[in-house]
Amino acid sequence: xxxxxxxxxxxxxxxxxxxxxxxxxxxxxxxxxxxxxxxxxxxxxxxxxxxxxxxxxxxxxxxxxxxxxxxxxxxxxxxxxxxxxxxxxxxxxxxxxxxxxxxxxxxxxxxxxxxxxxxxxxxxxxxxxxxxxxxxxxxxxxxxxxxxxxxxxxxxxxxxxxxxxxxxxxxxxxxxxxxxxxxxxxxxxxxxxxxxxxxxxxxxxxxxxxxxxxxxxxxxxxxxxxxxxxxxxxxxxxxxxxxxxxxxxxxxxxxxxxxxxxxxxxxxxxxxxxxxxxxxxxxxxxxxxxxxxxxxxx
Amino acid sequence: xxxxxxxxxxxxxxxxxxxxxxxxxxxxxxxxxxxxxxxxxxxxxxxxxxxxxxxxxxxxxxxxxxxxxxxxxxxxxxxxxxxxxxxxxxxxxxxxxxxxxxxxxxxxxxxxxxxxxxxxxxxxxxxxxxxxxxxxxxxxxxxxxxxxxxxxxxxxxxxxxxxxxxxxxxxxxxxxxxxxxxxxxxxxxxxxxxxxxxxxxxxxxxxxx
Numbered sequence: 290x291x292x293x294x295x296x297x298x299x300x301x302x303x304x305x306x307x308x309x310x311x312x313x314x315x316x317x318x319x320x321x322x323x324x325x326x327x328x329x330x331x332x333x334x335x336x337x338x339x340x341x342x343x344x345x346x347x348x349x350x351x352x353x354x355x356x357x358x359x360x361x362x363x364x365x366x367x368x369x370x371x372x373x374x375x376x377x378x379x380x381x382x383x384x385x386x387x388x389x390x391x392x393x394x395x396x397x398x399x400x401x402x403x404x405x406x407x408x409x410x411x412x413x414x415x416x417x418x419x420x421x422x423x424x425x426x427x428x429x430x431x432x433x434x435x436x437x438x439x440x441x442x443x444x445x446x447x448x449x450x451x452x453x454x455x456x457x458x459x460x461x462x463x464x465x466x467x468x469x470x471x472x473x474x475x476x477x478x479x480x481x482x483x484x485x486x487x488x489x490x491x492x493x494x495x496x497x498x499x500x501x502x503x504x505x506x507x508x509x510x511x512x513x514x515x516x517x518x519x520x521x522x523x524x525x526x527x528x529x530x531x532x533x534x535x536x537x538x539x540x541x542x543x544x545x546x547x548x549x550x551x552x553x554x555x556x557x558x559x560x561x562x563x564x565x566x567x568x569x570x571x572x573x574x575x576x577x578x579x580x581x582x583x584x585x586x587x
Numbered sequence: 588x589x590x591x592x593x594x595x596x597x598x599x600x601x602x603x604x605x606x607x608x609x610x611x612x613x614x615x616x617x618x619x620x621x622x623x624x625x626x627x628x629x630x631x632x633x634x635x636x637x638x639x640x641x642x643x644x645x646x647x648x649x650x651x652x653x654x655x656x657x658x659x660x661x662x663x664x665x666x667x668x669x670x671x672x673x674x675x676x677x678x679x680x681x682x683x684x685x686x687x688x689x690x691x692x693x694x695x696x697x698x699x700x701x702x703x704x705x706x707x708x709x710x711x712x713x714x715x716x717x718x719x720x721x722x723x724x725x726x727x728x729x730x731x732x733x734x735x736x737x738x739x740x741x742x743x744x745x746x747x748x749x750x751x752x753x754x755x756x757x758x759x760x761x762x763x764x765x766x767x768x769x770x771x772x773x774x775x776x777x778x779x780x781x782x783x784x785x786x787x788x789x790x791x792x793x794x795x796x
Binding site for chain 2: 307308309310311312313314315411412420421422423462463464465466509510511512513514516517534535536541544545546547569572573576577580
């Protein structure tokens, strides 16, 4: 595929580089894993396929042969001849110019192309990680190799229900260090409305608002995962996202459930965010439902 | 020994196996991580006194995962010390924090260098950036806290100390440790297998040049 316009900071991502966590390589991968998986499923790719995470508009491309494409994310559409909805498989002929349309609220937009992006893997993954020079931000004029694709025109028009991004509530399980916080601190955390700070990125969504009292004793650095909510000494929560470091040294009060991580990542600076406490069974049931929905379309 | 197993989201556990930084805890954490991975349950990340255990809740029920983790904490045996290497890191002791750090420890620069170089440090684990090894522990006479204001730019190869530990920045990055030297050695090279120069459990020795 040829990139005609690359947006602000668009990168190739696969589901993440998990095999090298013990060498402190961040997993990377999509900030909104569910939207990413949906885009791949819509075009008939397997879950291991690489796609493009788009940040900033405009993103325009064309393919040298016919392909099925899908655009997912918050407040997204796609224009081939006509404007079409996001979260829908679109059939694209060779050479046709495709424009990814984003809205004011879009943060991370996913573009999957049938066959998948077939850039050279680094440490067994195609996930871009800029600080270590694994891949780079895409530029206009780039030509990306695609994997072989059996294009099934019948797939065009299939769609998935977009994630509900407007809702300010996200679900979270109590975190591994929850017991170290006071009852009051936990109550503040699970009852306050926070706001997203402008310093948020692929590494973490940073929140402002109510101060959550951190435990008096420092904790020793431990391994962390996307969705983990850290409370540094200042009391402003940090929700870790795909590009998080393999380890972290702040106490973990809660963990956002897997299916809601993308809804945290896609909040724009200034937007509200609240945490609703749920049990692990709820998280598992939600994840099972998501996987089933993707399996049905794939 | 006190240990605790906590749910960490729906597809991970955090196992805590003790308090405080010491060789025995680190070795035990690593043994639990190795055991978990050998069983094929998923990837594990050991640090000082805890282990992150990842798993697929649809192939391993979370309650079963917790029982398995508890069993490993009881039975995992640390690898023999002989299975680890000693890696020498040629170091030029020149860094922007060298003088100030010596001063605050009431030492001459050469005394600080002599207390840092030519001794073996254990690699506790890798974290922060690809290939960044947390090594310790330092002679208490040169222990110093992190900088109050982290630097926005630390060059790759910077040899640093903080909080009783030492390490080498593998990439240009922000950083809050005190920079006392530099090395030409590549700490991380994705074209090599393994990509990281040192592994948890190895010993490193800074050799003055």
